[in-house]
Amino acid sequence: MTPQRMSFGPIPYGRQDIDAADIEAVVAVLRSDWLTQGPAVARFEAAMMQRCRAVGAVAVNSATSALHLACLALGIGPGDIGWTVPNTFVASANCLRYCGAEVDFVDIDPLTLNLSLPALRAKLECARATGRLPKVVIPVHFAGRVCDMAGVAALAQEFGFRVIEDASHAVGASQFGQPVGSCVCSDFTVFSFHPVKLMTTGEGGMLLARDAALLHHAARLRSHGITRDPQAMQGESEGDWYYQQVELGFNYRMTDLQAALGTSQLTRLDVFLARRRALVARYERLLAGLPLARPPLDDDAAWHLYAVRLHDVTRRRAVFERLRAEGIGVNVHYIPVHLQPDYRRLGFAPGDFPVAEHYYAGALSLPLYAGLSEAQQDDVVACLSRALQ
Numbered sequence: 001m002t003p004q005r006m007s008f009g010p011i012p013y014g015r016q017d018i019d020a021a022d023i024e025a026v027v028a029v030l031r032s033d034w035l036t037q038g039p040a041v042a043r044f045e046a047a048m049m050q051r052c053r054a055v056g057a058v059a060v061n062s063a064t065s066a067l068h069l070a071c072l073a074l075g076i077g078p079g080d081i082g083w084t085v086p087n088t089f090v091a092s093a094n095c096l097r098y099c100g101a102e103v104d105f106v107d108i109d110p111l112t113l114n115l116s117l118p119a120l121r122a123k124l125e126c127a128r129a130t131g132r133l134p135k136v137v138i139p140v141h142f143a144g145r146v147c148d149m150a151g152v153a154a155l156a157q158e159f160g161f162r163v164i165e166d167a168s169h170a171v172g173a174s175q176f177g178q179p180v181g182s183c184v185c186s187d188f189t190v191f192s193f194h195p196v197k198l199m200t201t202g203e204g205g206m207l208l209a210r211d212a213a214l215l216h217h218a219a220r221l222r223s224h225g226i227t228r229d230p231q232a233m234q235g236e237s238e239g240d241w242y243y244q245q246v247e248l249g250f251n252y253r254m255t256d257l258q259a260a261l262g263t264s265q266l267t268r269l270d271v272f273l274a275r276r277r278a279l280v281a282r283y284e285r286l287l288a289g290l291p292l293a294r295p296p297l298d299d300d301a302a303w304h305l306y307a308v309r310l311h312d313v314t315r316r317r318a319v320f321e322r323l324r325a326e327g328i329g330v331n332v333h334y335i336p337v338h339l340q341p342d343y344r345r346l347g348f349a350p351g352d353f354p355v356a357e358h359y360y361a362g363a364l365s366l367p368l369y370a371g372l373s374e375a376q377q378d379d380v381v382a383c384l385s386r387a388l389q
Helices: 020-030 039-052 063-073 091-098 117-130 149-159 212-222 256-266 269-286 313-325 354-362 374-388
Strands: 057-060 081-084 102-105 136-138 162-166 188-192 205-209 306-310 363-366
Touching: 020 256, 039 057, 039 205, 039 256, 057 063, 057 212, 057 256, 063 091, 063 162, 063 188, 063 205, 063 212, 081 091, 081 117, 091 102, 091 136, 117 149, 136 149, 149 162, 205 212, 269 306, 269 374, 306 313, 306 354, 313 354, 313 363, 313 374, 354 363
Parallel strands: 081 102, 081 136, 136 162, 162 188
Antiparallel strands: 057 205, 188 205, 306 363
């Protein structure tokens, strides 16, 4: 007889953690005079700027919007080339196409699953020889583990490209004693506050930079390209009501409701990080001996995801479906972007980035979130063990 799992109900792969203080923060905004474009957004930006030791921050309605604004602020446009990794969500590549730029990819490291520096150097040397160097490279901190940004920055200086850190998974992470978001090794850093991330604003994102002028430009693009600054206008202001659209921008603003939730969540970010790291340490012990590859431990990672890889990739779908049937909300991160139909139409094909494709074939993301109990985690492991028998 097959053992039955404990009756916890469905266990998702990720979920938000909302407490009474978060609810009260949102209610306070509902009782205020401002629901959007008010003081809560500025407070959230200031809190994130302080946490990340950045020169400034721009809150937006999604990390996708933040990526788009970063590309625009750097002047990415038609005729330019941008590179990212295939092991990511499609937004990391789409942001380049929104600007009319050409997209290409760099394969990943088989251990960290982040951008491979040897692959990046080799591709850069070929691109220099053919006159097709990228204008920007977008490393992705997959699952919350930080890419080797010092190495990326050294190559950026050598080959002359800009850098946008897609840190959608990595709020709270650090490297070399510097918080992700300080932009020590990049022009921009992007965070996501989707509910499955470490902290949430419902939907939402944040853009941080090391150059105040770039950040100011991104902030103007966030709100239709409109300015009320007389020094940025053509001609004289006609009065306090007056504004000008000085460039084509977007409505990418975050609401005060979202920002209030984000500011409240930020006060518990260290608690969320500690809990996720403790659960990862337990997975490391509990999964030992199972026929799968575990991610290497990293005390500085944010651990948005806990992604393993089955040794027998032919069983991935059966294992996935067995776990889902038992109420374990496993997922797969990510289908390599270059294999999506829309990217195959651009000329990409299977075999182009073999390390990312090899990882994807057996990839499985196990439940990981701050509210996951040890008993639930034990249940996840027990179900996985049975599915792998």
